[in-house]
Amino acid sequence: MSDPRVGARQASRLTAAAPARVRYAMVPVPRLSLGTVARRSGVHPDLIRRFVALGLVEAERDASGGLAFAPTAPAVVARIQRLRTGLCLNYASIGLVLDLLDRISLLEAALRRTGTRSETPPWT
DSSP states (O other): OOOHHHHHHHHHHHHHHOOOOOOOOSSOOOOEEHHHHHHHHTOOHHHHHHHHHHTSSOEEEOTTSOEEEOTTHHHHHHHHHHHHHHHOOOHHHHHHHHHHHHHHHHHHHHHHHHTOOSSSOTTO
């Protein structure tokens, strides 16, 4: 007869040694270089680096150590520039305004999904 403790130890060893599940994207996400984002948005690359340092624009490091951006980065940079020139906000304030605008967009999308009209105030 086999010892049940041996079977339990072997099973625990097998589950502990199982590698973590790895997920791969079916289609690689295109990334833009710093130069491409600067050309498309009309902003100097040093200013874009500052935006990244301030957390206004998201970027990752590529294999060579350069900044890699999402395809939406030029639009984000243009939005930052519009807020800066149109409302005369400093960059710290722009971060707060961007967060609030994103939150408003999410709330409006939720209202559209539920069919609630946003024109009618809830207190009337």
